[in-house]
Amino acid sequence: GLVNYREVLQYAKEHKITVGAFNSMNMETVQAVAAAAENKRTPLIIQTYHAHVDYAGPDYIRAIAQTAAERSNVKIALGLDHGRSYEQAKKCIESGYSGVMIDLASEDYELNVRETKRVVELAHKVGVSVEAELGTIVTADETPEVIAEGCTDPVMARRFVKDTGIDCLAVSVGTAHGAYKYAPKIQFDLLKELVDTVECPIVVHGGSGTPDEDVEKMVRLGIAKLNVGTEFFTAYIDAVKEMTKGDSRPDIIDMMRAARDAVRVTADAKLDILTRFRV
Numbered sequence: 001g002l003v004n005y006r007e008v009l010q011y012a013k014e015h016k017i018t019v020g021a022f023n024s025m026n027m028e029t030v031q032a033v034a035a036a037a038e039n040k041r042t043p044l045i046i047q048t049y050h051a052h053v054d055y056a057g058p059d060y061i062r063a064i065a066q067t068a069a070e071r072s073n074v075k076i077a078l079g080l081d082h083g084r085s086y087e088q089a090k091k092c093i094e095s096g097y098s099g100v101m102i103d104l105a106s107e108d109y110e111l112n113v114r115e116t117k118r119v120v121e122l123a124h125k126v127g128v129s130v131e132a133e134l135g136t137i138v139t140a141d142e143t144p145e146v147i148a149e150g151c152t153d154p155v156m157a158r159r160f161v162k163d164t165g166i167d168c169l170a171v172s173v174g175t176a177h178g179a180y181k182y183a184p185k186i187q188f189d190l191l192k193e194l195v196d197t198v199e200c201p202i203v204v205h206g207g208s209g210t211p212d213e214d215v216e217k218m219v220r221l222g223i224a225k226l227n228v229g230t231e232f233f234t235a236y237i238d239a240v241k242e243m244t245k246g247d248s249r250p251d252i253i254d255m256m257r258a259a260r261d262a263v264r265v266t267a268d269a270k271l272d273i274l275t276r277f278r279v
């Protein structure tokens with residue numbers, strides 16, 4: 001069955017890998033990323049973006065991810081990504097998710113702490129892990145200067161982890177959500193300080209479009225979890241477009257299979273980097 005974040009992040013630390021946290025929202029994407037993880041013999045976090053949870057229903061997603069976990073030889077966790085509220089996190093926990101992110105980083109510090117703590121209390125009672133965020137992870141059409149303004153303060157990060165008891169912390173170090181308009185400038189010194197001094201595993205978001213050599217450096221510095229979304233969605237959509245191009249009545253299975261295969265290729269490439277320094 002599904003394991004919690006704590007278990008996969010512990011594996012990451014012991015084996016010097018970074019866990020891929022891949023945004024998935026249907027059977028095809030779940031099967032693709034699970035097959036890639038199995039092939040690389042590495043644990044995996046399947047995560048669903050908050051809007052995708054609302055779209056599909058957490059119970060449906062959980063059923064698909066659980067089937068993948070039961071059939072797999074590697075540890076698989078299922079998490080809510082960028083949860084908007086305590087209520088949304090609660091729904092996912094009740095549906096059998098093994099991890100939840102509560103993202104109140106845009107709120108003031110006190111509110112972020114208070115609500116995150118409520119989620120931690122609820123989640124930890126049933127063995128579910130919690131990720132929260134400090135700093136601002138903006139969208140990738142912003143300039144590196146604007147992205148840098150949201151970077152996580154390490155002093156506040158250490159305090160936030162103590163104040164909340166979370167299992168992993170999402171930080172802002174120069175990556176951004178979506179496809180980059182400008183080349184990202186990752187603040188590796190800041191990231192190193194965060195990894196070395198914050199009391200819990202560190203999560204980097206905005207994996208899509210981040211150059212492979214930057215991802216490799218972040219893996220080397222010891223980030224525990226890398227979130228990747230957009231690249232999977234783009235691969236999926238492009239494959240469907242290609243498949244249906246000039247064919248007004250494509251076979252639905254051919255279309256779904258093309259999407260699944262494309263997501264698998266993307267997952268293979270990411271996991272290659274994330275497991276490169278395995279011990």
Ligand code: 13P
Binds near residue numbers: 176178179209228230
């Ligand atoms: P990308 O879409 O840039 O890969 O970011 C994914 C993410 O951070 C999900 O939380």
Ligand code: ZN
Binds near residue numbers: 137177
């Ligand atoms: Zn994110």
Ligand code: NA
Binds near residue numbers: 178
């Ligand atoms: Na990105």
